[in-house]
Amino acid sequence: MSLIExxxxxxxxxxVVPLKDVNAYxxxxxVISIIGPSGTGKSTFLRCLNRLETPTSGxxxxxxxxxxxxxxxxxxxRRKMGMVFQSFNLFDHLLVAENIxxxxxxxxxxxKQEAYERSLELLAQVGLKDKALYYPRELSGGQKQRVAIARxxxxxxxxxxxxxxxxxxxxxxxSEVLAVMKDLASRGLTMIVVTHExxxxxxxxxxxxxxxxxxxxxxxxPEQIFxxxxxxxxxxxxxxxxxxxxxxxxxxxxxxxxEASLRTFCARQFLGLRIANDLQLAVEELTSQYLVPxxxxxxxxxxxxxxxxxxxxxxxxxQLEVNCSTLFEAGVTFEMMRDNADxxxxxxxxxxxxEQTMVAPGVMRCTIG
Amino acid sequence: xxxxRVYKRVIVCAIVALATALALAWGPVSKAxxxxxxxxxxxxxxxxxxxxxxxxxxxxGEGSAAPSSDAAASSTSSTCEFTTVKExxxxxxxxxxxxxxxxxxxxxxxxxxxxxxxxxxxxxxIIQALKTHKIDVMVCDLPVGQLAVSRNTxxxxxxxxxxxxxxxxxxxKNSPYTAMIxxxxxxxxxxxxxxxxxxxxxxxxxxxxxxPEQNWDTxxxxxxxxxxxxxxxxxxxxxxxxxxxxxxxxxxxxxxLGYGLECRPLALGSLIAEVQSGKADIATxxxxxxxxxxxMVDMTDPFYQGGMVAVVRDTAAGAGEELGFFEAVxxxxxxxxxxxxxxxxxxxxxxxxxxxxIVSGVAGLALGFLFVLLRRKREGGLADKLIHALESxxxxxxxxxxxxxxxxxxxxxxxxxxxxxxxxxxxxxxxxSSGSIMWNAIxxxxxxxxxxxxxxxxxxxxxxxxVVLPRAARQFVPLLIAQFVSLVKDTSVxxxxxxxxxxxxxxxxxxxxxxxxxxxxxxxxxxxxxxxVMARLLGRWAKRLEPKDEPRTIKGVEL
Numbered sequence: 005m006s007l008i009e010x011x012x013x014x015x016x017x018x019x020v021v022p023l024k025d026v027n028a029y030x031x032x033x034x035v036i037s038i039i040g041p042s043g044t045g046k047s048t049f050l051r052c053l054n055r056l057e058t059p060t061s062g063x064x065x066x067x068x069x070x071x072x073x074x075x076x077x078x079x080x081x082r083r084k085m086g087m088v089f090q091s092f093n094l095f096d097h098l099l100v101a102e103n104i105x106x107x108x109x110x111x112x113x114x115x116k117q118e119a120y121e122r123s124l125e126l127l128a129q130v131g132l133k134d135k136a137l138y139y140p141r142e143l144s145g146g147q148k149q150r151v152a153i154a155r156x157x158x159x160x161x162x163x164x165x166x167x168x169x170x171x172x173x174x175x176x177x178x179s180e181v182l183a184v185m186k187d188l189a190s191r192g193l194t195m196i197v198v199t200h201e202x203x204x205x206x207x208x209x210x211x212x213x214x215x216x217x218x219x220x221x222x223x224x225x226p227e228q229i230f231x232x233x234x235x236x237x238x239x240x241x242x243x244x245x246x247x248x249x250x251x252x253x254x255x256x257x258x259x260x261x262x263e264a265s266l267r268t269f270c271a272r273q274f275l276g277l278r279i280a281n282d283l284q285l286a287v288e289e290l291t292s293q294y295l296v297p298x299x300x301x302x303x304x305x306x307x308x309x310x311x312x313x314x315x316x317x318x319x320x321x322x323q324l325e326v327n328c329s330t331l332f333e334a335g336v337t338f339e340m341m342r343d344n345a346d347x348x349x350x351x352x353x354x355x356x357x358x359e360q361t362m363v364a365p366g367v368m369r370c371t372i373g
Numbered sequence: 374x375x376x377x378r379v380y381k382r383v384i385v386c387a388i389v390a391l392a393t394a395l396a397l398a399w400g401p402v403s404k405a406x407x408x409x410x411x412x413x414x415x416x417x418x419x420x421x422x423x424x425x426x427x428x429x430x431x432x433x434g435e436g437s438a439a440p441s442s443d444a445a446a447s448s449t450s451s452t453c454e455f456t457t458v459k460e461x462x463x464x465x466x467x468x469x470x471x472x473x474x475x476x477x478x479x480x481x482x483x484x485x486x487x488x489x490x491x492x493x494x495x496x497x498x499i500i501q502a503l504k505t506h507k508i509d510v511m512v513c514d515l516p517v518g519q520l521a522v523s524r525n526t527x528x529x530x531x532x533x534x535x536x537x538x539x540x541x542x543x544x545x546k547n548s549p550y551t552a553m554i555x556x557x558x559x560x561x562x563x564x565x566x567x568x569x570x571x572x573x574x575x576x577x578x579x580x581x582x583x584x585p586e587q588n589w590d591t592x593x594x595x596x597x598x599x600x601x602x603x604x605x606x607x608x609x610x611x612x613x614x615x616x617x618x619x620x621x622x623x624x625x626x627x628x629x630l631g632y633g634l635e636c637r638p639l640a641l642g643s644l645i646a647e648v649q650s651g652k653a654d655i656a657t658x659x660x661x662x663x664x665x666x667x668x669m670v671d672m673t674d675p676f677y678q679g680g681m682v683a684v685v686r687d688t689a690a691g692a693g694e695e696l697g698f699f700e701a702v703x704x705x706x707x708x709x710x711x712x713x714x715x716x717x718x719x720x721x722x723x724x725x726x727x728x729x730x731i732v733s734g735v736a737g738l739a740l741g742f743l744f745v746l747l748r749r750k751r752e753g754g755l756a757d758k759l760i761h762a763l764e765s766x767x768x769x770x771x772x773x774x775x776x777x778x779x780x781x782x783x784x785x786x787x788x789x790x791x792x793x794x795x796x797x798x799x800x801x802x803x804x805x806s807s808g809s810i811m812w813n814a815i816x817x818x819x820x821x822x823x824x825x826x827x828x829x830x831x832x833x834x835x836x837x838x839x840v841v842l843p844r845a846a847r848q849f850v851p852l853l854i855a856q857f858v859s860l861v862k863d864t865s866v867x868x869x870x871x872x873x874x875x876x877x878x879x880x881x882x883x884x885x886x887x888x889x890x891x892x893x894x895x896x897x898x899x900x901x902x903x904x905x906v907m908a909r910l911l912g913r914w915a916k917r918l919e920p921k922d923e924p925r926t927i928k929g930v931e932l
Binding site: 056079080082083085086087089091093094095096097102106107110117152155156159 | 824825826827828831832835840920925927928931932
């Protein structure tokens, strides 16, 4: 029998239906990654599992016990299911060690001294033994999340639920949390992780759930989901996630939003700092020195410049494609742009961009890294 | 440590500011305090004998504004700023709240308008206003005027009397006691008792101004008498005891009628309400007999017939020997604290203020917490809505209004002591305000904290007690302390329902010394110190509840 079985799970709100009809199972020792676009029911699904949300209908069996039964002892069941939140939710008024000790001492009847020793063990496991007597406010985001994981582990749960554990973190801190999670996965703990970290999903899970629009479209081993998706929805998502696109329609485009979006993309793809910086620089120089001055010079009303960045396997290389066919039609060539730009920009771009080829009139493709 | 230093500096600054204000507002103070008392035996035998003749006819109606040359002769001086009624028309007049002088004056004299009249709570304040030129005339009854002049320099009684007037006692409409008392008053008028008592209470000899022992049989029960606490010489309060001519008269009447007496000194303004609500059988002070009053309550025949006079500034003032600032403060200090053991009165007032504040504070906090627990059960439910409505209602009403509604309306029929009503009202008020402070802090706690607690397996109650409450407490405890200090200050209105707290005691002392400034500052300093001390103590206690930065320990664990 599976550890968790979900049958015809449905959750309705007055205006939306985040979960339509979800069926799934999780076996003991499995690590499940739930991926999919934002706002499509992934977190709701996870929160239904330990009944932080009450399903509208359906059945959730945990260890054979129906979590939706009227006589279920939720407090008891929740002790078997730890949870790690996106925003950590550590108890700010308690020391790190006290955060971890609270459950075992109050709910499992463990002695204080014993609970403290155990909290030190758990902190050592997540690499934070020296922070036992810190307050949460004195820790970085990544450290807080690791403490939260230790707090979840302190109850010796059968299952640990992760609700986007790295989404609130600075990119630099994501890896320390993921490292801890990978370590837990390798120890055979049953984990269900809602995540946007595709690399974690691919490398650390035993199975991946693809959820979209309130439904579970596909589940299977990572190779299937990431290499040979069976459903069109999965294929589109997996493909899109690996590409970054931005369209500049007018000269008043939102430069800040474009930069931020590119940065987020780089972080999600685990691109190295160097390649991420180069990508950023290339897009910046191309727009400000090559494209925009020419658009202005030739008075092109709707420039419609497209940037597309695709990341190769492993994240060591990226491909940048610039589509400026409107300029091309107006008679502007890349040579003219280069001659117009200042010397430093030309030098920078020459260093960054290799294998420049024209794939179509006005469409240039080049490799970075 | 740094904070403590700042604290001290603030307190020192406040005290320096107070002292400076004291020095500036003091002005020239003359040594003559108390001296003229010896030459001011107010006894105006004419007034009492006159009363015998007119017997209840309203004196104000018979154009009696003619100057009575012998009236107040002893304290009238030719150097008065004004000498005739004509001169004061159009000037600013100060009268005491609850008196009918304004109506009488406006009825009698053309040219005196409502705009010319300012209302004050005590004679001490009127005298201060007169001296500082905020008003030009203090309107009061002759005996009061005499006392005022005898205890202050720089003022005098205007030679021309304003109005003739007569005093009666007040009883509930159609009271069974009215006829009885009238019959006794008539007898006392005949046998000279009234005249003797008037002489006794307006004389200079303070030692004879005592009430008889209550040692007679009381086969007919006990009468409750509300005594005006600041209308010397007719009725006032000395120490904690009532005193005054009209009270003495009631003692005589009660003895001869076979009743016991229970006297409660109260503010002038609340006396009639006291009788109307049945909390007292009789009210006695210096109530002028008017038709308007007679429609509302029973009034006895007059026991005194005097008149209304104008106290004005004496242009010869300042000629007297000036006291230095420190000598003046010392004299005021003695009058305010030492004379007649007034420090005991102040201590008892302080005790009452603290009793009301602390009991209401503790009970109110418990009530507020109960509100929180009820609201938490179901947010948006009936209890939540009702409590919210109660908080809005109490938050939108002046404290003094709530207090008086409870005393005179809600508990109007019951004889519950004022202190108890005050404690109930302030418990309710503090419950509402502390409840809403706590509730808002609790609601501001991130829902993620609750979810983290629940996800670990804690029940609703445990999560609230271990996660939500300790976190919210860090927000609301400082607010509660501030709210409590504000409660201490708010209790200063309990004088309205006849409770003798610190403020009320200050009023009484001011009424007796006829000095507005010093007792006010003294009371202000006591309040200030009380509030600071309470805030400090509570603040220190609250600090112990907060998580300490150093050293970091965990209870019950060896690190």
